[in-house]
Amino acid sequence: MPMQMDYIPTPLEQMIGVAAPRRKVTIGLPAPQSERDRRFPLTPESAGLLVERGFVVKMEAGAANDIHYDDLRYQEHGIEIVDRAEAFRCDIVISLSRLSTIDARSIRRGAMLLSFFHSLMGEADVLRILLRNHVMSLALDLIRDNIGHRPFADILAEIAGRAAIAMAASLLSDSVNGKGILLGGVAGIVPCEVTIIGSGIDAISAARSALGLGAMVRMFDSDVYRLRQAIQELGPGVVGSAMHPRVLLNALRSADVAIATPMIPHHVISADAVAEMKQGVVTFDISGAMKPAFPSLKQVDLGAFNPIEFPVDGKRVCYVNPAGAVPRTVAMALSNTLLTMLNDIFTCDGLTNALMLNDGLQRAALTFLGKAVNPAVAAMLGLRAVDIKLMLQFS
Numbered sequence: 001m002p003m004q005m006d007y008i009p010t011p012l013e014q015m016i017g018v019a020a021p022r023r024k025v026t027i028g029l030p031a032p033q034s035e036r037d038r039r040f041p042l043t044p045e046s047a048g049l050l051v052e053r054g055f056v057v058k059m060e061a062g063a064a065n066d067i068h069y070d071d072l073r074y075q076e077h078g079i080e081i082v083d084r085a086e087a088f089r090c091d092i093v094i095s096l097s098r099l100s101t102i103d104a105r106s107i108r109r110g111a112m113l114l115s116f117f118h119s120l121m122g123e124a125d126v127l128r129i130l131l132r133n134h135v136m137s138l139a140l141d142l143i144r145d146n147i148g149h150r151p152f153a154d155i156l157a158e159i160a161g162r163a164a165i166a167m168a169a170s171l172l173s174d175s176v177n178g179k180g181i182l183l184g185g186v187a188g189i190v191p192c193e194v195t196i197i198g199s200g201i202d203a204i205s206a207a208r209s210a211l212g213l214g215a216m217v218r219m220f221d222s223d224v225y226r227l228r229q230a231i232q233e234l235g236p237g238v239v240g241s242a243m244h245p246r247v248l249l250n251a252l253r254s255a256d257v258a259i260a261t262p263m264i265p266h267h268v269i270s271a272d273a274v275a276e277m278k279q280g281v282v283t284f285d286i287s288g289a290m291k292p293a294f295p296s297l298k299q300v301d302l303g304a305f306n307p308i309e310f311p312v313d314g315k316r317v318c319y320v321n322p323a324g325a326v327p328r329t330v331a332m333a334l335s336n337t338l339l340t341m342l343n344d345i346f347t348c349d350g351l352t353n354a355l356m357l358n359d360g361l362q363r364a365a366l367t368f369l370g371k372a373v374n375p376a377v378a379a380m381l382g383l384r385a386v387d388i389k390l391m392l393q394f395s
Contacts, residue, residue, distance in 0.1 A: 025346065026056045028090030029079075031063035032097040036304045037119070038066035038327045039334075041094045046335035048077025053343060056080070060087040067328040092345075094338070095119075096140075104129040112351050113137040114338075118288070120366060124381060130367050131381075136351055137366045139374075140334075143341070144360035151340075154201050155333045156323060157286075161205030161261070163322035163329075164284045165194075167302060168257045169213060171282045171319075179280045183257070184214025191215050195251045197269075197293070198261030199223070199230035199240070202286055206259050211237050218251045221263060243267065252277050259284045260293030271296035274316065283318045294318040303327075356392050 027050060032038055040063065042050075047057045058080045061071055071081045087093070088106035094114045095103070104126045107113060113130065117139035120127060130137050141153040169183040172192065185191030194210040196203045199221040207217045211234065221227040222243045231240045241247050252258055252269070253276050260267070266289045274296050277283075285293040292299065300317045303324020323330055348354040355361050355368075365373050371386040372378035378385035 024054055024056045025092065026058060026090035027342070028087035028093040029057065029059040029063055030084055030087040030093065030095050030103070031060045032066065032095075033100070033103075034097040036301050036321065036324065037097040038303055038324060039096045039330045040064050040067050040327060041096055041114075041331065041334050041338055043067070043331050043335050044069055044073040044077045044079070046339055047074060047079050049339060050342060051078035053346065055342070055346070056090075058082045058087050058090055060084045063087075064331075067331045092342070098123060099126050101125050101129060104135075105133075107133060107135050109133045109135070111135055114140055116141050117366075121376065121380065127367065127372075127377060127381060131370050131372065134370045136368050138361065138364045139366055140364070142364035144363055146360065151337045152334065155337060156330070157201040157262075158205045159326065159329055159333060160286045160323045161202040161207075161259075162209045163302075163326050164259055164286055164319075165206050165209035165213070165257075167319065167322050167325060168194075168259075168282045168284065172256065172280075178282075179256075181256075182213075183210065192256035193218065193251075193254050194257045194259070195248075195255040196220070196259045196261060197243075197248075197267055198263040198287070199227045200262050202261040203259070204230050204233060206261070207234055207238055210257070211235075215257075218255075220248055220251070222267075223264065249273055249276065254278070255281055257282045257284075260287045262287050262289070266291065267293065269294050277316075281316070283316070284322060285318050285320050286322060292318065352392070355388070362388050362392075 029042060032040060050057050059074055060083065061081050064074065075081060085106050088103055089108050092112045092114065093107055096116055096119060098119050113135050115137065120137065141150065143152055144150050171178050172181050172183055181192065183192045191214050193216045196206055196217065196219045199219055203219060207219060210217050217237065218239045219227065219230060220241050220243050224242055227240050231238055252273055255277065258281060266287060268291060274294060283294055283297060287293050297316055297318035300319050301321050301324065302319055303321045345351055345354045348357060365388050366377050367373065368388055369391060371391065372381060372383050373386050373388040375385045
């Protein structure tokens with residue numbers, strides 16, 4: 001009977017699939033070019049977290065000088081330091097200040113631009129270039145979350161309200177140009193009065209800071225329901241009132257600090273009312289409206305000047321952009337929200353997919369695939385706005 005041989009398997013070569021490495025998404029951080037807008041979107045630590053998540057971050061040399069971070073701090077977290085043109089050639093460009101036409105032409109075709117609504121509105125030539133190059137532009141301050149909140153706009157509003165009170169306290173305590181007084185009272189001395197027009201996030205933040213310093217706060221709004229909600233949140237220390245002309249005028253007469261915040265409809269303080277305000281009153285306009293809240297007063301941009309050094313010469317002025325005086329705080333606050341949004345875009349494998357899945361991003365789109373999808377942008381350019389939902393269905 002023949003012997004049965006044991007079978008010994010012989011290993012053979014087998015072809016296996018090798019996936020092509022996925023190209024990393026690049027993020028460009030150009031330097032702000034406006035003296036009035038020194039805001040920068042990312043701190044070194046936040047930019048480093050993006051690098052860890054698979055992004056390539058390229059920053060223009062010296063871009064973060066205004067928030068007191070040098071290039072070396074960013075390089076330590078894996079960020080590449082490049083020239084301005086290369087920062088604009090990235091897949092995603094984050095530029096918070098106004099763009100020049102040269103900058104707009106540097107953005108590559110099909111890239112994404114993240115900016116603020118007011119930074120692009122009024123720049124018709126820039127918007128036409130973005131449309132021609134099919135740049136997808138989003139206004140960060142128009143982005144909404146799943147429950148309707150605006151995370152970027154709300155955090156900037158909170159900073160503006162708190163910064164206004166901080167600046168007001170410094171201006172009042174200035175013994176040369178100010179009154180040399182504390183915002184909050186001490187034993188035996190009546191505290192300063194703060195009059196706030198509006199009752200939104202900006203107003204609530206300002207009121208909370210003023211109350212914390214011991215000031216007396218009055219708040220006015222034409223929306224009684226929103227006013228009631230603000231007073232319930234702040235507690236009984238705030239005196240709330242509807243926009244009754246005589247009551248508001250009396251409050252302005254005795255105010256040491258007057259702050260105008262966003263309100264519907266926008267309220268304008270007349271020159272006659274300003275003339276009745278006391279000498280040395282500190283006024284702020286953080287309403288963000290096209291028409292100034294105090295049109296008779298000269299505006300002083302706190303993003304461009306140090307309020308302690310700015311000569312007022314005894315004349316009344318109106319301070320604007322208090323958040324511009326604290327750009328590093330703005331950078332830290334924006335970083336937290338940007339990390340979440342960029343991670344969502346990365347998870348969805350691109351902006352188009354993220355737009356399809358997120359109605360809040362759709363509302364923030366200004367230009368998309370060569371079309372104006374925001375009514376205000378379309379009207380400014382003399383075009384008809386295109387519904388982005390229809391474009392996403394066929395893209």
